[in-house]
Amino acid sequence: MKYVNYKTINKLKDGINNSPELYINKIQTEGVYMNEQLNEERLWNFIDGTIDASEKSAIEQLIATNLEWKNKYHELLEVNQLMSSSELESPSMRFTKNVMEDIAKYHVAPATRSYINKNIVGGIGGFFIVMILGFLIYGFSQITWTNISSESILPALNISKKFDFSKFYNPTYVSIFIMINVVLGLMLLDMVLEKKKEKFKQKEF
Amino acid sequence: MHTAPTDTEIISRVLKGEQQMYAHIVERYQTYVFTLVLRMVESREDAEEVAQDIFVKAYRSLADFRGESKFSTWLYTIVRTSCITFLRKKKLQTTSIDNEKISFQIKNHESSFRANLVEQKSKQAMVNEAIKMLSNDDAEIITLFYKAEQSLDEMGKILGLEPNNVKVKLHRARQRLKEKMEKYFSHEVRELQND
Numbered sequence: 001m002k003y004v005n006y007k008t009i010n011k012l013k014d015g016i017n018n019s020p021e022l023y024i025n026k027i028q029t030e031g032v033y034m035n036e037q038l039n040e041e042r043l044w045n046f047i048d049g050t051i052d053a054s055e056k057s058a059i060e061q062l063i064a065t066n067l068e069w070k071n072k073y074h075e076l077l078e079v080n081q082l083m084s085s086s087e088l089e090s091p092s093m094r095f096t097k098n099v100m101e102d103i104a105k106y107h108v109a110p111a112t113r114s115y116i117n118k119n120i121v122g123g124i125g126g127f128f129i130v131m132i133l134g135f136l137i138y139g140f141s142q143i144t145w146t147n148i149s150s151e152s153i154l155p156a157l158n159i160s161k162k163f164d165f166s167k168f169y170n171p172t173y174v175s176i177f178i179m180i181n182v183v184l185g186l187m188l189l190d191m192v193l194e195k196k197k198e199k200f201k202q203k204e205f
Numbered sequence: 206m207h208t209a210p211t212d213t214e215i216i217s218r219v220l221k222g223e224q225q226m227y228a229h230i231v232e233r234y235q236t237y238v239f240t241l242v243l244r245m246v247e248s249r250e251d252a253e254e255v256a257q258d259i260f261v262k263a264y265r266s267l268a269d270f271r272g273e274s275k276f277s278t279w280l281y282t283i284v285r286t287s288c289i290t291f292l293r294k295k296k297l298q299t300t301s302i303d304n305e306k307i308s309f310q311i312k313n314h315e316s317s318f319r320a321n322l323v324e325q326k327s328k329q330a331m332v333n334e335a336i337k338m339l340s341n342d343d344a345e346i347i348t349l350f351y352k353a354e355q356s357l358d359e360m361g362k363i364l365g366l367e368p369n370n371v372k373v374k375l376h377r378a379r380q381r382l383k384e385k386m387e388k389y390f391s392h393e394v395r396e397l398q399n400d
Contacts, residue, residue, distance in 0.1 A: 044376055044379065045372075050357065050372065076383075079382070079383050082331075082332050082386075083332060083347065083351045083382070084351050085332065086332035086333050086336065087329040087333065088237065088239075088240045088352055089236065089240045089333075090235075090239065091236075091252075091253050091256060095235055095239075095253065095256070095257070096228055096232055096235065099228075099231050099261065100225070100227070100231070102260075103227060103261055104224070106261070106264065106265055108220060108264065108265060108267050108268050109265050109266060109268060109269075110268060111268035111269050112269055
């Protein structure tokens, strides 16, 4: 909001310096436009019935007493009636028959909530949280907190060399890791194919 | 006296295995769904294909309808996602609320409208043509409000927006529609007013 005001003041300054009469006229026109927009929005809300009682009576009074409001209200009311009167489009005569022929090939799928077990989802989530916490605890336990100098407020971090990563980055461990992943991947593929086979059998019967 | 079954009654019977009952749902909502799709998809052929796909998707996911909102509100969320997916596939411009369709399209609409108006002389044809000139977002919001009989809250659920934001967007869309009618159909509006 501050930015808008600053911008407006600068524009006003420039405008006044260049052509004061023209600029004041422009500001007045923009002001009227913004006001019109606001009033139109209020009138639409009145037509839709999405305003409270006090606002409703205020607008009713404005329509009754102010010719401009009255004209605008009738204009918007007409647009509203036009929009309400627009026709629905109809598909071809065979539409329902086509849909019914299509759905004859299928069964209603079981509800998502019936096959998504919340305990399993919770279990997987819990496993990862425990893993992360375990690593964090282990990591922090390996840190030795020492002061470098008496003036320093924050303790210096010295990660001890007790945890030797190089032990795990050798060809044997990497091969074992890849092998486990391949086996798990094959098991997953087998499960998916088995499910597809069952579905296909169900459809056949 | 025989009364038509409610949406909830139909859905529970479909879920119990009476697949044919779904035809009532299709009959009831096909014009709403088709109109909404046609506002976003240009050709009638594509719109019919997308609308058909929407009813199939709705059928398959019927068990997921929990009755927390109106069935129509739930169905229109499927309409929206299906149209977006279709438009993405077709690489059409879908997202910007302010982007209006390019001028030659407007001219085409205008000329086709004029030919149409000579034959029909109807208010509806004019409004429909003016809506077609709007961006997809504007056309969708106006159709949901005026044709699909959705409240601001329900529209918020469909569009994933707060009701206040829906109100602002609806106001802007109406403003733009009014401008289009004034710009392209002022003569026809006056003629219709005099009729």
